[in-house]
Amino acid sequence: MAEQAREQQELLLHMRGIVKTFPGVRALDGVDLDVRAGEVHCLLGQNGAGKSTLIKVLAGAHRPDEGTIEWRGEQVTLANPNAAIARGISTIYQELDLVAGLSVAENIFLGHEKSRGGLLKRSETRAAARALLKRLGHGEIRVDREVGTLPASGQQIVSMARALSHDTRLIVMDEPSAALDQQEVQTLFQVIRDLTAEGVAVVYISHRLEEIRQIGDRVTVLKDGRTVATDLPARGTATADLIRLMTGREIEYVFPEGPAAATDSKVVLEVDGLGLTKKFADVSFQVRAGEIVGLAGLVGAGRSEILETVYGARKASTGTVTVDGKRLRAGSVQAAVRAGIGLAPEERKSQGLLLDQAVYRNITVSSMSRFSRAGFLDRGAERAQARELAESLDVRPTGVDRPVRNLSGGNQQKVVLARWLLRDCRVLLLDEPTRGVDVGARSEIYALIRSLATRGVAVVVVSSEVEEVLGLADRVLVVREGLVVHEGPAEDIDEHKVLDLVMEGSAA
Amino acid sequence: MTQERTAPAHEGAEPPAQAPLAGSGTPQGSGLAQQVLGSSVGRNLGLVVALLILCGVGIWTAGEQFASVDNALTILRLASVIGVVSVGMTFVITGGGIDLSVGAIVALSSVWSTTLATQTMAEDYHWSVIVLAALAVGTGCGLVNGLLVSYGKVVPFIATLAMLASARGLAEIISERRTQIVHVTDFTKFFRADVIGIPVLVIIFALVAVVGWVVLNRTTFGRRTFAVGGNPEAARLAGIDVRRHTVALYAIVGLCCGIAAVMLVARTTTGSSTHGTLYELDAIAAVVIGGTLLSGGRGTIVGTVLGVLIFTTLQNVFVQNDLSSSVQAVAKGLIIVAAVLLQQRLAARSNTGSS
Known part of the structure; x- marks a missing residue:
């Protein structure tokens, strides 16, 4: 396609200065996006750059606080999903938005069922669903099958068929290739080419640069909720330039100085050949007392699963976990906790905290036996201990009787850390320790993690933010699609190299 | 996410003739289809077998007294009122409430x-005034429930608990706790009649069940009910107005309660603030043993009807054998637990079978 020809194409979507704030987080901070009819427009950005929020604004699922959206030359407000769908914007979400209990055909036409006078036209629905699946190269998926019984890749295809089932002018695809194999990705690309030839625009989000080169026309890069570059040619822009745009940061965090590499201290945690079917394989590493080991990689690469398996929340299919020379029973959280492993999970609010309970109860919940006499809790001692810890970690506002819900993200994380401190943990597993934590409070959390390590705790940190892993950890493991592709001291590797490893699979 | 069962969400089993049309269906695919189909029918079949066993016990213990047309009609008449309520309850539970x-x-x-x-108005104009009044009051209460739940964001349990207390209280105030006898003979005559030997009440129950089945399984409204109950966020993103849909679901239960009230008034020729006591428990029990998931997203009208028949037959067998209602209550509890345990086992087995 000639450049001039593309210039001629209709400007379909014109977003200017989109701002969206959630409590404590400014997810979008002035995003601009132009999409033309018939193009594949790629959105690039690190995790947390605001891509998902942006497409939810575009889908009518979030209402922006500021900014304007022009659709085909006319200013619009996308008040709800229906408004977006009615204008011809359909979205394939990353977290699958399907109803498990309904059939494939029912999911595809959910919300715009084929019906007459409220009665469903069932055979027509099935035929249309079948045609859509065939178009996607998946005629073998039975349209009467319940979606919940399909594997993830099959569900992804159903999501796509659903987007195609609307009379659409713009399809937003959030990492559509994540659950697909090579062959399926090529079929997807063919479908995208057919669509764009008909004048449909595609907004394509992916972490895989090679895909963007293959299918994309233009690239817009987001970073920290802002558009940092737009109108880049997808094929002509160097990888190094794209990565520089994605990583160049205005806000610098302060990472605490690590002590000289503690190579002589005792090995506390030893993971040997750990594997979990279909998630990750052959993961081996050691963590010494006082050491912080970081796991870097994309969401879905298997990092969280590795932590959860070490913790016993998932049962390893191969390999062993050893703490202080003692081998742990696989798949037993109790054994892990008894051996002194603590986990601060990614979903702090749903998995880690009792939100409506007081701060002190959240701190003591894992060490209850220490405060009980004949089954009765000594609440005075409980409070005193918790207060001491909360003060030493500088949990604000002070006072251990207020519910954890009223604390900011950073202070909630401190409460989780305090809980494991009280238990005298030997090993601390931290999954995304600064998720939902204010930029300002992050440095505090980093300092806290480091001080825990200096007390002799072995720390493993998982984070989607490469800079965080590199700044915090002594040693870094890079995980790509369930395999450890790199291991080494943090100072020997930089952000570009890590991103290169996780995105292209080969060091530049 | 509820993936506890591989049975289809509704009993609209596909005619086998559809299978070849799929064309590229792999052997495993169609094998799985049969499995799924089998387990859906199988589940309702299990309820039918349970019902037959109960009847067997009835015949064995009470003989002729149980196995008579009269007694069968008695059971059905008894089942009608709670049955209509249970059909409505199936909708709201399937929708996640x-x-x-x-x-x-x-x-x-x-x-x-x-x-x-x-009643004076009914005598002046037409007996249907009574019917309209009951339906309007029922639907109105349902609407209030629905509005509280979806727009007031009150948890369904609490919103309807409040309605439970205040509606019965209001009934006591209006009736001054006295039983109100129905004098409108045309009304009672209509509803207590038989059509070709079948009581009108039973016919109403059958109609409500059939309409309920069609709405749940064959209309966009029903389809969306499964979505709203199974994954409200996905339903919202698909462009469904989840809140309005929820209001409609509660209004439907309310309407069903109104219909049930008419039937009850006709059967007993009275209106009373003590009518319908503990119906909520009977209806929920019938819905749950019928196979509808309490967490929403899965519901079956056929299962609910069978559940109602099982409980009513049980009650009848106990009465025939002069057993107290206390013994009956214990048995009812045991049956609920047994049914749910059995369902979980079956669900676990079919899950491992399909993956």
Whole structure:
């Protein structure tokens, strides 16, 4: 396609200065996006750059606080999903938005069922669903099958068929290739080419640069909720330039100085050949007392699963976990906790905290036996201990009787850390320790993690933010699609190299 | 996410003739289809078998007294009122909610439609005034429930618990705790009649069940009910107005309660604030043993009807054998637990079978 020809194409979507704030987080901070009819427009950005929020604004699922959206030359407000769908914007979400209990055909036409006078036209629905699946190269998926019984890749295809089932002018695809194999990705690309030839625009989000080169026309890069570059040619822009745009940061965090590499201290945690079917394989590493080991990689690469398996929340299919020379029973959280492993999970609010309970109860919940006499809790001692810890970690506002819900993200994380401190943990597993934590409070959390390590705790940190892993950890493991592709001291590797490893699979 | 069962969400089993049309269906695919189909029918079949066993026990213990046309009609007549309520309850539970106020709404509707004023109006104009009054009161209460739940964001359990208390209280105030006798003979004559030997009440129950089945399994409204109950966020993103849909679901239960009130008034020729006591428990029990998931997203009208018949037959067998209602209550509890345990086992087995 000639450049001039593309210039001629209709400007379909014109977003200017989109701002969206959630409590404590400014997810979008002035995003601009132009999409033309018939193009594949790629959105690039690190995790947390605001891509998902942006497409939810575009889908009518979030209402922006500021900014304007022009659709085909006319200013619009996308008040709800229906408004977006009615204008011809359909979205394939990353977290699958399907109803498990309904059939494939029912999911595809959910919300715009084929019906007459409220009665469903069932055979027509099935035929249309079948045609859509065939178009996607998946005629073998039975349209009467319940979606919940399909594997993830099959569900992804159903999501796509659903987007195609609307009379659409713009399809937003959030990492559509994540659950697909090579062959399926090529079929997807063919479908995208057919669509764009008909004048449909595609907004394509992916972490895989090679895909963007293959299918994309233009690239817009987001970073920290802002558009940092737009109108880049997808094929002509160097990888190094794209990565520089994605990583160049205005806000610098302060990472605490690590002590000289503690190579002589005792090995506390030893993971040997750990594997979990279909998630990750052959993961081996050691963590010494006082050491912080970081796991870097994309969401879905298997990092969280590795932590959860070490913790016993998932049962390893191969390999062993050893703490202080003692081998742990696989798949037993109790054994892990008894051996002194603590986990601060990614979903702090749903998995880690009792939100409506007081701060002190959240701190003591894992060490209850220490405060009980004949089954009765000594609440005075409980409070005193918790207060001491909360003060030493500088949990604000002070006072251990207020519910954890009223604390900011950073202070909630401190409460989780305090809980494991009280238990005298030997090993601390931290999954995304600064998720939902204010930029300002992050440095505090980093300092806290480091001080825990200096007390002799072995720390493993998982984070989607490469800079965080590199700044915090002594040693870094890079995980790509369930395999450890790199291991080494943090100072020997930089952000570009890590991103290169996780995105292209080969060091530049 | 509820993936506890591989059975289809509704009993609309596909005609086998559809399978070849799929064309590229792999052997495993069609094998799985049969499995799924089998387990859906199998589940309802299990309920039918349970019902037959109960009947067997009835015949064995009470003989002729149980196995008579008269007794069968008695059971069906008894099942009709609670059956209509249970059909409504199936909708709201499938849609991810619960309604504890059904019994109280039945009471209020029965009282409101039999006040002196209403009855005088009915005698002046037409007996259907009583019917309309009951339906309006029932639907109105349901609407209030629905609005509280979806726009007031009150948890369904609490919103309908409040309705339970206040609707029955209002019924007591209106009736001054007195039983109101129905004088409108045309009304009672109509509803207590038989059509070719089948009581009108039973016919109404059958109609409500059939309409309920069609709405749940063959209309966009029903389809969206499964989506709203199974994954409300996905439903919202698909462009469904989840809140309005929820209001409609509670209004449907309310309407069913209104219908049940009319039937109850006709059967007993009274309106009373004590009508419908504990209907909420009977209805929920019938819905759950029928196979509808309490967490929403899965529901079956056929299962609910079978559940109602099982409980009513059980009650009849106990009465025939002069066993106290206390023994009956214990048995009912045991049956609920057994049914749910059995369902979980079956679900676990079919899950491992399909993956």
